[in-house]
Amino acid sequence: METSGNFFEKVYEVAKQIPFGRVTSYGAIAKYLGAAKSARMVGWAMNASHNNPDVPAHRVVNRNGLLTGKFHFDGTNLMQQLLENEGIVVRENQIQNFNQVFWDPFKELV
DNA sequence: ATTCTGACGTGGG
């Protein structure tokens, strides 16, 4: 578990705390963990989160609000479907009102 | 051991 380091666990912890109908970015989580330059690792951790159903990877997008990882899901629109299911408006893999649905761990998670 | 790629982000031209 901790063989890969606590980094992955930390990412999961934050991702799990993402409230319903809210999303965050890889960079935000990475920055919160103190690895702002390793935003990529957050995405990598999400990849490993496939074994962690408690990690809503679909609520994590890039800083652009774009569903970059939607191709990694089972279906083609599975990620978008999940987000829309939470009330998030998604168009062409891009989250609308991203500013409103954005969840900042620094601001709300303290 | 080396090389490349990757669910990103920021900066420069």
Added chain:
DNA sequence: CCCCACGCCAGAA
């Protein structure tokens, strides 16, 4: 405003 390049870390070939 749009396009390109660099940085960072980790895992796979």
